Amino acid sequence: MPNPEPAALSRVHAEASDRPTRIRVDLDALAHNLHALRAHAGVPVMGIVKANAYGHGLVPVARHLQAQGVDQLGVAFVEEGVALREAGVTVPILVLGGIHAPQVTRFIEHDLEITVSSPAKLRQVEAAAEALGRKAVIHLKIDTGMERIGVHSENAGPFIEAAVGSRWCTVKGVYSHLACADDPASPMTALQLERFLDACAHFPRIGAPMPLRHLANSGGVLHFPETHLDMVRPGIALYGVMPDPASHATVDLRPALSLVSQVVYFKVVRAGRPVSYGATWAPGVDTRVVTVPIGYGDGYPRALSSRGEVLIRGERHPIVGRVCMDQFMVDLGPGGTAYNEDEVVLIGRQGDAAIACEAVAQAAGTIPYEILTGLNDRIPREYLGGTPGAA
Numbered sequence: 394m395p396n397p398e399p400a401a402l403s404r405v406h407a408e409a410s411d412r413p414t415r416i417r418v419d420l421d422a423l424a425h426n427l428h429a430l431r432a433h434a435g436v437p438v439m440g441i442v443k444a445n446a447y448g449h450g451l452v453p454v455a456r457h458l459q460a461q462g463v464d465q466l467g468v469a470f471v472e473e474g475v476a477l478r479e480a481g482v483t484v485p486i487l488v489l490g491g492i493h494a495p496q497v498t499r500f501i502e503h504d505l506e507i508t509v510s511s512p513a514k515l516r517q518v519e520a521a522a523e524a525l526g527r528k529a530v531i532h533l534k535i536d537t538g539m540e541r542i543g544v545h546s547e548n549a550g551p552f553i554e555a556a557v558g559s560r561w562c563t564v565k566g567v568y569s570h571l572a573c574a575d576d577p578a579s580p581m582t583a584l585q586l587e588r589f590l591d592a593c594a595h596f597p598r599i600g601a602p603m604p605l606r607h608l609a610n611s612g613g614v615l616h617f618p619e620t621h622l623d624m625v626r627p628g629i630a631l632y633g634v635m636p637d638p639a640s641h642a643t644v645d646l647r648p649a650l651s652l653v654s655q656v657v658y659f660k661v662v663r664a665g666r667p668v669s670y671g672a673t674w675a676p677g678v679d680t681r682v683v684t685v686p687i688g689y690g691d692g693y694p695r696a697l698s699s700r701g702e703v704l705i706r707g708e709r710h711p712i713v714g715r716v717c718m719d720q721f722m723v724d725l726g727p728g729g730t731a732y733n734e735d736e737v738v739l740i741g742r743q744g745d746a747a748i749a750c751e752a753v754a755q756a757a758g759t760i761p762y763e764i765l766t767g768l769n770d771r772i773p774r775e776y777l778g779g780t781p782g783a784a
């Protein structure tokens with residue numbers, strides 16, 4: 394049974410920690426993004442919640458998406474699916490990753506849909522389903538250009554025929570994954586779509602009903618309407634973040650995650666005195682420096698050493714010197730002021746200023762996905778909005 398008060402519960406957990414550093418998840422932004430993406434695509438949505446819901450918190454996010462009427466959820470690993478079932482999430486869940494034979498029983502026992510990516514894996518699923526006396530619900534994975542998992546589209550015919558003819562498997566879906574959809578100009582997506590539709594054509598050829606065809610990740614949803622087919626699988630866009638600097642906002646999305654902390658120390662650093670490990674940075678004049686209690690041990694990248702920025706009192710200030718495991722320093726300048734306990738925004742808004750996850754990723758030399766999924770469980774998460782039952 395779904396818990397009616399997920400947000401309230403999670404707030405209690407966050408309050409139980411008096412660590413000033415926290416992730417704030419705006420559940421209303423998440424709901425807005427789900428509805429905006431579904432309206433844009435015009436087909437059902439499989440909300441992707443793998444990797445702790447891209448750092449937003451697996452269970453609270455999944456419960457909220459379920460309350461908002463998401464059609465299906467997608468995770469990477471069986472453990473993530475089991476955690477959702479144990480938390481009372483009842484919507485269909487597809488596990489996207491490749492399967493290992495010893496795990497198959499657990500999929501079926503927890504009513505998780507299985508990605509079948511080869512004829513050998515099909516036989517493993519059939520064997521486990523037969524042993525349990527319970528049919529497995531499967532999605533066939535076709536490789537159209539990612540070269541990750543799946544049967545190459547040119548070999549899909551016999552694979553599809555074997556799956557359709559299986560006594561112990563129900564073929565609910567057929568899918569593939571786009572390698573370059575975050576770039577609206579890439580010709581790869583059209584090629585992958587063509588290969589995918591060729592593979593899907595085997596179903597009518599053998600007189601089988603067409604299962605759910607799904608192909609579009611966030612990039613596909615945003616930039617390639619012809620990939621929407623029967624269902625879309627947005628991950629990062631659901632959280633209001635763009636997959637790539639080349640992406641553009643074809644849908645009005647709102648970032649759901651903020652990362653905040655508080656000043657824990659204030660001092661004047663004399664001209665020429667270096668700051669932090671390795672003594673890599675020193676001020677040219679006496680300056681005011683504050684310390685912020687979060688570091689790479691929380692998943693805030695060390696690559697932001699002397700490159701990142703934060704907001705304090707509505708102003709942008711640079712991180713100076715190396716980011717440590719648990720702390721880093723920020724230069725307010727010779728005339729800057731801040732007090733202990735002042736709010737520090739690392740990702741999100743403060744007054745009229747904002748730091749987007751995309752900008753943090755660019756400064757760190759990585760992609761927004763890695764920033765979000767890197768934020769680990771040492772940081773308490775707090776859930777705002779999301780009045781139970783509100784649509």
Ligand SMILES: *Cc1c(COP(=O)(O)O)cnc(C)c1O
Pocket residue numbers: 441443489570609610611612626627628629630636
């Ligand atoms: C992660 C993943 C998605 C979601 O990707 P985004 O780029 O975050 O939208 C969709 N489908 C599969 C198979 C995935 O592994």
